[in-house]
Amino acid sequence: MDNLVNEEEISEVAKLMKIDLEDHSAHIKRVQKMLEYFDILDSANVESEEIIVQETDLDKLRNDKHIPYDKNLLKFLKTYQGKYVKAPKLN
């Protein structure tokens, strides 16, 4: 249990992710357990591996053309006075 990631760090991360941990203990404990399980990665011996990624060619990319979106997207959004999106006050 000593090797568990500490609670404070997890709380800080929750804040970063805009998660308000009202009921702290349940989530934190479970996250700690999951992280503890992830320690298994340390024994995978993969330090020298290169990451493998998907690739494509420049000519497969989208052509630079203006195509106006043909529907009124504002209808599907929450709007203020039908024009803007209202955001909560910023500090």
Add this chain to the structure above:
Amino acid sequence: MTKIGIEIHCQLTKLESKLFCPCKADYREFEPNTNICPICMGIPGSLPLLNKSAVEKATLIAMALDCRTPDKIAFFRKNYFYPDLPKNFQITQLNVYGNTSIGWEGKISVGDKEIRIRRIQLEEDPGRLIYEGATEKTKLTLVDYNRAGTPLVEIVTEPDFETPHQVREFLNILSDLLENLNVSDPGLEGAMRADANVSIEGDSKVEIKNIGSFHDLEKAVHFEITRQQSLAERKIEIIQETRHWDDGRKITVSARTKEEEAEYRYHLEADIPWVRINDDTKNQLKVHMPESISSKKERYISKYDITPQVADILASDRYFSELFEKANNETNAKDIANIITTDIMGLLDTREKREKSKLDAKHLSDLVEYIRSNKITRSSAKLALDEIIKSGNPLSQIIEDLDLGHVSDEGTLSDIITQILNEEAKAVEDAKQNPEIVNFLVGKVMQKTRGKADPELTLALLKKNLGID
């Protein structure tokens, strides 16, 4: 030793569409939230579609700034919450798995100083926040996402600048370069933004953000250097931090540090595969790259025998260098260059004026031809230009309509001179003592003929009349 580094964000306004969707790249003419689609709004299930020309234009910039360019480029997510970010992450570039941004390790000359370019990356612009409401209580934060997804190229320099003036010069040179490359129109509002970082004596680096214009940037850097120097003199520690430029008070102020001190959880943007850019492509781009400003300048000097100052002004301005190239036929190059730099630049000094102008290359070459063949005087030419710009009518018609024809007929001119000599009796007297006064009389003739009189002939006739050599 003062070290200043600059970070520029330049919109690729010459593109048709946004970086990851087909909405328009130039959002300026749209009503709020009408230049949006599921992709740039981050609607669930939407996927980014990388703009091929954006990659090409950004690569051009990298090449023009003498950067190294990669074989493959990759995109990353910079994760943070902010209302102008529809997805609450920005798709940008990083160099964590090798060099995968559009360019790195470049350089550019600013006067006799070489400024190193650390890296260049492609990324998307966020939307815009608009504040409405008078009081703190009623203040609303409104968001317009028209700009969200606009293609940006971020150019980061090494802290090689030593003075605010160098910074300003650099920004002008970069502006001209980007315009010349036909990737961006830096004059458009908001098209080019810059942040600076300043440190004296190399220790704490202070970043300055929220700078509205290049003019402000120079001021902000200057202020910050002074602020740091005064702290150092009093042996007060200079805190490494981010400061904002307060345009009202013309000072930099400490920005409230965000609780999450920049934890962006960078990771690859898996929806965009790494894009291979092969040597062929790069060579093609290079071959079609517009001629650089310095190369143009050299060419104007050597080929057309134009003075370095005029060549400099002309080459640095894309609009006018294009006009020059189209209008000149080598023999009249010097005159064309002259008219552009002396008269036309002043008449078409804003974007709006240039857009409305009906002047074309033919007008210009005709004008120079008419001046040469004495069909119109140099000073009438200015009036003609005004009218050409307004109406676009052929020069011959304008000369007729405005009666700008050259008065070189000796008879007509003699009559006018006789008139002037009668009106300016005192000057006539003085001229006999002081030959210089004859120029005054030439001026009067020019006035009377509204600039149409041939100045040389006028002078000759006057001298004859007054009996002066």
Add this chain to the structure above:
Amino acid sequence: MDLGISALNYVNGIKNNEFTVEEFISESLDHIKQVDEKLHAFLRINDSAIKNAKEIDAKIKSNQNVGRCYGMPISVKDNICIEGSKTTCASKVLENFIAPYTSTVVSKLHSEDVIIIGKTNMDEFAMGISTEFSAYGPSKNPWNTDYVPGGSSGGSGVSVSANECVASLGSDTGGSIRNPASFCSVVGLKPTYGLVSRYGLVSYANSIEQIGPMTKTVEDSAFLLNMIYGIDPNDNTTIDSKNQDYLSNIDAGINGKKIGIVTEMTNSDGLSADVLDANNDAIKTFEKLGANCEQVSLQMVPYTVAAYYTITSTEAGSNLARYDNVRYGYELDSSGFEFNSYISQARSKLGPEVIRRMILGGFVPSAGHAGKYFLKALKVKSKLINEINHVFEKFDFLISPTVPIQPFKFGEKINDPVSFMMIDFNTVTANLTGIPAISVPYKITNGLPIGIQIMSNRLEEHSLLQAAYALEKTVDLPEVPV
């Protein structure tokens, strides 16, 4: 009318005038009304279904060109967008979200005259293995309603298994098609990464997830795959598989093929006794079909669950960041809220499993911890890909039981996070490597289904489906007790 017929037999039934589209749809809707209150496969039923059916019947009658689906009723997981209809991902956060566009896969099926009969239940944002994490209540396994149907495409699995529709589209990030396919005794295929467009699939872990068919038969999966695969200009990660007909030669058999039994996925420690039994039986069956079966070790497999959860938490943490209720979501006036607290309020509507993944997703890629977790996970993924590539130089297929255990009772696995994660043990390898994998119903033991998983190399769906078909043909399973 037998609502339990396969998609292909449905098409024949319509073509042979055995029944009309309207009749079939109408009876399906009645059946749904009867059983779904208990089973809860569906979140929403399409109230235009009868109207659509009539239109297609009219088309058929007037000898117009009709799409390959002939009006067959298909359900779609509620994380796949259909224009004008709610797409909630079984979350309260998207309670009122109406998709403004249609996903590519559904567009393709629409152009083939499919009828989308409803949207199915799932674990919230596809994070789960049993639908117990749906914000709208779980779905029940039609084989025994005390037991989970699997997840996260649980609702899809139930809808097909209980004959509420002919087929379904689910999504698979770590086993989310194959797991419920195994638990509900239907066929579930996760295609090669990039074979099927993800445009319109609400992202959870975008580097590994795929939409795929859940069907009554292997042929039906091939039939659906034929209509939904292909390069999509709306999805830059789609790849070219060169004009396949996945139905052609599906009965070619597997004589002489080399099958690798993945040691790490089939050892007796990890499997329940009944599943182990079924697996050994399946091996014998494959051998009787003429294949050569041999043990093969994939050394990275024991690390795949940790790698999977690390990578997917990171991607989910990013993909779900947009749900701040500012632009869309549910009703909550932002006046009086400050930005951070408004977002926290919105996200407090996320379910417990999603919240945990958000926290994990903030932790494992963060500057101080990425080296230990996220980067290592990426390297495990890469090493695994290399292993798989090597293994497929020798073998044609790899097999294992789809899930190490049989369906469990509600509440049984939900409290122990590690044993919960281990349920994905056999399935995440295919996601991490991008290879296609299919679950074929194989056995019913103690009244509960067991599925066998077959995997093949990237873009080898054609032969994969042949192997699945061959296995399926040896099996004669009881009917679902619904």
